[in-house]
Amino acid sequence: MISADELVALQAENESLLEFLYLCPVGLMQIDGTGRIELANPLSAQVLLPIAKTPVIENLFELLEASAPDLRNLVAGFAESRGTIFENRRIVVDQTDAMRPHVLACSVIKIDDARFMAVVSDISAQVAQERRLKQADAWFSAIMTGVNDFALLSLDATGRINGWNESAVRQTGFAEREVMGRTLNLFYEPEDAVEGRALEQIEHARRDGWHIDEGWRRRRDGTRFWCQSLVSALEEERGDVIGFSVVLRDVTESKVSGDELRRLLVTDHLTGVANRARFFELGEAEEARWRRFNRPLSALMLDADHFKRINDTHGHAVGDTVLKKLAAACQNVLRTTDVIGRLGGEEFGVLLPGLDLDAAQTVGERLRSAVERLHVRGEGFDVTFTVSVGCASMGGPVDNVGKLLQAADHALYAAKRGGRNRVALPAPAAKPNEAA
Amino acid sequence: MQAVALPIDQPTLAGIPAEALDAMDAAALDTLPFGVIGLDAAGLVDVYSAVEARYAGLKPETVMGRHFFTAVAPCMNNALVAGRFDGEPELDVVIDYVLTFRMRPTRVAVRLIQNPDVPRRYILIQR
Structure with missing residues (x-):
């Protein structure tokens, strides 16, 4: 039997707990596996109510569908039977009304099969601030660092040039009438343009508010310059992207000094191709592109045949020269957008x-x-391999x-088992287009 | 009881006149079938009826004198409720809303009253 004093203490405790949850500045919910909200603190309703079409907050998944x-x-x-399913996942909420939140952060943790904790908060203000800071940073560095010259231009919402001026003429050599309505592909090396990189940059800027990229670009006369390009999205108050502003900086000179450092960090010292770390980094980027643009992506693995025998017979210096010549020959065959990296002793990977x-x-x-x-x-020796x-x-x-x-x-x-010096495809069962 | 003409039927959330509400004492407010919260000009709670206390699980003495939108019910500190008080000097509307009573999201009717002749702002809540 509970005493009167204990009851009073319990009531006070219950009240403090309720207050604690009422004042909690993030939305906390307990949901079941179907998203049904079993328990929620008031801030959950505060965060979710503007998303709900009707004032009903019953199912988290349906609300965020x-x-x-x-x-x-x-x-x-x-x-897993328990654990964090995702943490601070950013959910960009549909915005048909300026009052509605733009971005929520959502975490879901599994307690057991029937119970999940969900945390939601409105991070619109934070996201907007991040965008402003990133933009400010990008502009600041663009202004502060050595620039040979830069061009300013603007694009419409679909990424087509709609603003061109003297700085752009000076840097690229193109006249206004030659560029209006074209995309940034115009300045890319033909191979890169095929890769959809200009489009990719626009998509990044649309999503994140801005994007910075570096690479060779072409002038009208065919000469190229190492270019840093900054694309920032121009947004209306409601968040719709109405166009982009673009800065193209010619940093060919600073590239020459920066290049040496970069080269040391990302290349294999012996052969000059990408090192293993860089190869996998570029591999991730290609994978992301493959997902986004739905274009094919292939890879080759190359291994020098009987390399140990060459080393043993002629010494490591000859072995090193073999690897250097092999890598150089491959680079001659490959396009600039292909990636070749040295993955191990005499093993190379290529992404296509x-x-x-x-x-x-x-x-x-x-x-x-080419290698043959x-x-x-x-x-006294002439080694072929x-x-x-x-x-x-x-x-x-x-x-x-x-x-x-x-x-x-x-x-x-x-290929090795088949006798070496040959090209092999995956075994039919593992061939992707024939897989179940 | 003060000399205010109350309808004979139980007053309803939407039906009760603002003046009648403002004339009622605490005991009378406690008999209404919906929760009543009154805020003074600074936004501090100076009316908190028994029904509302039961809904929310908070005692009136805990809540009285606190700033309502920041220290009691931040869940109404948004454009739908607090924003309307700020933006509309004359306001008397009933809105559909979701409040969380004792951790259960609950659909409620909320009436917001702001009247230049009545110094107090009222929030009436019916589950």
């Missing part, structure tokens, strides 16, 4: 954006035959770069 349709799947697909398996096989064959023609000559090549493409179960390289590696072993 339009802006984050995958919440249900993420929660249902979480295999935009190429399907057939095209990758053709490239592999070109590499193989190489010689390393010295006092060959490579084995494995090809693979993204698709089917091969849905990330790790799996892609693994598939290419399997094919490489098939």
Whole structure:
């Protein structure tokens, strides 16, 4: 039997707990596996009410269906018996009314099969501030650092040039009538333009408010300059992107000094191709592009045949020269947008954006035959050597770069087993377009 | 009881006149079938009826004198409620809303009253 004093103490405790939850500055909810809200503090309602079409707050997944349709799947697909399913996931809420929140942060933690804790907060103000800060930073660095020259131009909401001025004429050599209505592809090297990089930059800027990119760009006369480009989205008050402003900076000179440092960090000292870390970094970027643009992506794995025998017979200096010549020959065959990296002793990886398996096989064959023609000559010896090549493409179960390289590696072993100095494709069962 | 003409039927959230509400003492407000919150000119709670206290699980003595929108019910500190008090000197509306009583989101009717002749602002809440 509970005493009167205990009851009073319990009531006071209950009241403090309620107050604590009423004043809690983030939305806290307990939901079940279907998203049904079992318990919620007032701030949850505060955050979710503006999203709800009607003043009913019953199911978190349904409320966020339009802006984050995958919440249900993420929660249902979480295999662990407990743990964080996602944390501070940003959900951009549909904005048809300036009053409505733009961005929510949402975390869901699994307690057990029937109970999940969800935390929601409105981070619109924070996101807006981040965008402003990033933009300010980008502009600040653009103004403060050495610039040979820069061009200012503007794009409409679809990424087509609608503003052109003297600075842009001076830097690119194009006259206004030649560029109006064109996209930034105009300034890219033809191969890069095919890769959709200009479009990609616009999409980044649309999503994040801004985007900075670096690379070779072309002038009208065909000469190229190393360009830093800053694209920032011009937003209306309600958040609709109405266009973009673009700064193209010619930083060819500062690139020359910065290049040396960069080169040391990202290249393999012996062969000059990307080092392993850089290769995987670029691999991630290609994977992201593959997801976004739905274009093919293939990879090759190359391994110098009988390399140990060359080292043992002629010494490591000759072995090193073999690797250098091999890498240089490959770089001659590959496009500037392809990525080649040294992944191990005599093993190289190549990423071929935009190429399907057939095209990758053709490239592999070109590499193989280019290497076959190489010689390393010295006092009393003339070494020739060959490579084995494995090809693979993204698709089917091969849905990330790790799996892609693994598939290419399997094919490489098939090439080795098949007698070396040859190009092999994945075994039919593992061939992506024939996979179940 | 003061000399105010109350309807014979139980007054309703939407029906009760603002003047009648303002003339009622605490005991009379406690008999109404909906929660009553009164705010002074500074936004501090100076009326908190028994029904509202039961809905929210907070005692009137805990809440009285606190700033309502920041220290009692931040869930109404938005454009739909607090913003309307700020923006509309003359206001008497009933809105559909969701409040969270004892951790359960609950659909409620909320009447907001602001009248230049009545110094107090009122929020009436019916579950």
